[in-house]
Amino acid sequence: MLLSVITPCYNEALVVEETYRRLTEVMVRTGMDYELVFVNDGSRDNTYALLLQLAQQDKAVKVIHFSRNFGHQCAVTAGINHCHGDLAVIIDADLQDPPEVILDMLEIQKKEEADVVYGVRKKREGESWFKLTTAKWFYRILNKLSDVQFPVDTGDFRLISRRIIDEFNRLHEKNKYIRGLISWMGYKQVPCYYERKERFAGETKYPLKKMLKFASTGLLSFSKKPLKLAVWLGMLSVLVALVYAIVILIMKILHPESFVTGWTSTIFMIIFFGGVQLLTIGVLGEYIGSLFDEAKDRPEYIISEKVNFE
Numbered sequence: 001m002l003l004s005v006i007t008p009c010y011n012e013a014l015v016v017e018e019t020y021r022r023l024t025e026v027m028v029r030t031g032m033d034y035e036l037v038f039v040n041d042g043s044r045d046n047t048y049a050l051l052l053q054l055a056q057q058d059k060a061v062k063v064i065h066f067s068r069n070f071g072h073q074c075a076v077t078a079g080i081n082h083c084h085g086d087l088a089v090i091i092d093a094d095l096q097d098p099p100e101v102i103l104d105m106l107e108i109q110k111k112e113e114a115d116v117v118y119g120v121r122k123k124r125e126g127e128s129w130f131k132l133t134t135a136k137w138f139y140r141i142l143n144k145l146s147d148v149q150f151p152v153d154t155g156d157f158r159l160i161s162r163r164i165i166d167e168f169n170r171l172h173e174k175n176k177y178i179r180g181l182i183s184w185m186g187y188k189q190v191p192c193y194y195e196r197k198e199r200f201a202g203e204t205k206y207p208l209k210k211m212l213k214f215a216s217t218g219l220l221s222f223s224k225k226p227l228k229l230a231v232w233l234g235m236l237s238v239l240v241a242l243v244y245a246i247v248i249l250i251m252k253i254l255h256p257e258s259f260v261t262g263w264t265s266t267i268f269m270i271i272f273f274g275g276v277q278l279l280t281i282g283v284l285g286e287y288i289g290s291l292f293d294e295a296k297d298r299p300e301y302i303i304s305e306k307v308n309f310e
């Protein structure tokens with residue numbers, strides 16, 4: 001049995017060596033054959049050199065270097081595409097997900113004969129109030145909007161079987177929302193509860209902009225409901241317009257003399273309908289943008305170098 005560990009790294013020079021050490025320690029304890037697949041997602045710091053050095057010292061370390069920063073989900077995709085394991089673990093480089101939890105995951109996998117053991121965060125240390133609340137609400141809203149049910153408080157930290165890896169490799173969609181796709185695949189999926197720690201060093205590589213993009217990818221790829229927003233908003237605005245017309249009519253009948261056909265009402269209507277239209281066009285734009293990406297059919301990532309892959 002070969003176990004692959006997939007770790008995306010973007011500017012993680014402060015942590016990779018420690019991550020390597022902790023992962024290796026855990027791998028030795030499993031007694032399994034293993035490979036550590038590090039995907040360097042176009043880091044601009046020293047990550048490249050450090051990974052190269054680790055790969056020279058230890059043949060179990062395999063490194064994929066991207067030609068530039070393609071993003072977390074693309075890095076994980078490349079790792080899954082290139083790993084050889086019968087089982088694979090996806091884990092962040094920053095040690096927020098403790099490598100020791102992999103031992104629990106393996107045990108659960110064996111006992112339950114599961115295809116996926118996903119990490120569920122019981123507690124999250126050292127993360128901002130903002131991140132915690134937005135994450136919490138995002139997963140709950142996504143579940144409401146989507147046809148597939150996703151486990152909440154779950155990241156990409158998980159153990160997957162060869163069956164899942166092979167199915168994943170058959171997917172050709174571009175903007176992947178990996179945790180969603182794996183849930184969507186079915187088979188037996190069981191949780192493993194753990195405490196999420198503080199980042200070992202460095203700072204988050206997910207600023208607000210990337211978080212928003214990630215949330216929109218999840219929403220666009222698993223829900224068509226925003227598209228239907230147009231219908232509801234349309235109905236709502238017709239209703240508002242009707243009520244408004246009736247009010248004006250009654251006022252005109254009761255007080256014909258004092259009724260000023262002012263521009264306030266006109267402006268109000270223009271702004272209201274303008275807003276509704278812009279909003280729905282925006283929603284359409286998001287989906288068309290997604291289709292555009294699919295139609296161009298560009299690869300999700302470009303590899304500049306592979307180390308220790310024979």
Ligand code: UDP
Nearest residue numbers: 008009010041071072075092093204205206
């Ligand atoms: N990451 C990546 N490419 C990116 C952003 C992040 O490969 O463009 C990696 C990063 O190195 C880390 C993981 O994705 O291993 C999760 O990122 P981070 O810990 O910064 O996110 P957070 O835990 O704050 O959500």
Ligand code: MG
Nearest residue numbers: 092094096199
């Ligand atoms: Mg992190």
